[in-house]
């Protein structure tokens with residue numbers, strides 16, 4: 001069925017009729033080309049066929065030209081649209097039905113997300129279960145963030161101290177105690193709901209797919225990742241920010257002996273991690289393979305405890321130059337040369353210590369080795385003025401912080417006893 005505009009003359013009506021004549025014989029599927037139609041009907045007073053088709057429409061009696069929901073007619077105006085409709089194997093909806101379907105899909109998706117979030121995020125009073133280091137770590141990673149905020153896309157990317165194994169242990173513990181919610185994988189129905197709300201509707205071709213709907217931006221979407229769980233506190237109904245509560249709690253907690261030695265270990269791990277990164281830097285810079293041996297790890301442990309990363313970096317650089325020269329000159333084979341760096345550094349440190357010398361020269365760390373959030377927070381709380389751990393050995397960081405970390409009475413007693421001996 002062709003719907004003709006009111007103002008057509010006879011030639012134009014015939015032109016439109018011929019325009020929609022189908023044929024199995026031609027490659028286009030239509031009996032006449034546009035050019036043929038214009039050549040024939042223009043001399044008889046018809047306007048160009050392309051402008052006529054804009055005012056007319058074509059409605060074959062087949063299902064794809066009717067809304068599958070309300071059966072309203074969905075005619076087409078051009079051969080291109082006709083072909084698309086015939087070839088498309090999708091269900092078609094009129095724009096009204098599309099809108100209500102879209103609303104239904106979006107309401108359903110919102111409900112699924114709402115229920116999922118309610119299931120995952122259950123506000124609990126997790127603060128009382130956290131020890132000193134966990135409080136510190138939580139403040140370091142969540143500073144200024146609202147409850148329910150995404151802290152990181154994955155547990156592996158979330159940096160607390162920068163030392164990977166230490167971080168993973170703390171994060172697991174914070175998760176187990178309810179402070180963090182880790183969503184490793186979105187359940188399929190939640191993923192679908194996110195796509196329905198924020199993704200494109202590629203999977204379903206609707207009638208009005210050409211009308212670009214306004215979609216929420218991706219940033220509203222729900223991702224897998226690590227989230228800060230909401231907190232409830234029994235003692236008060238007032239709303240504080242989690243950061244300020246953590247801050248107060250840390251400042252008022254006294255540290256036990258075990259915690260103090262864990263803090264020491266953590267500081268050392270942070271410093272040692274920097275030294276490992278420096279070794280990687282040296283490997284790239286000097287194209288020097290360094291074997292990750294027990295010798296190296298024992299050496300770095302000793303260095304982290306007793307020297308500042310800035311001093312060590314200078315020594316690394318200097319010794320690497322010497323090692324490379326030696327390897328080239330003596331044509332040392334690879335299976336030996338990869339132990340050279342550790343040996344050169346180790347021997348030099350031994351020489352320095354045997355003679356009671358000091359490492360006085362420093363080299364600034366490459367910019368890619370940044371302070372971790374934990375380090376920054378710890379310095380801010382306990383190391384007035386010594387913000388930069390790169391200038392301190394682990395031992396010095398611990399000694400300086402002991403002056404301002406509130407210690408539990410038993411630790412103080414122990415220290416006084418120790419002094420008296």
Ligand SMILES: [Zn+2]
Nearest residue numbers: 067070094097
């Ligand atoms: Zn409809």
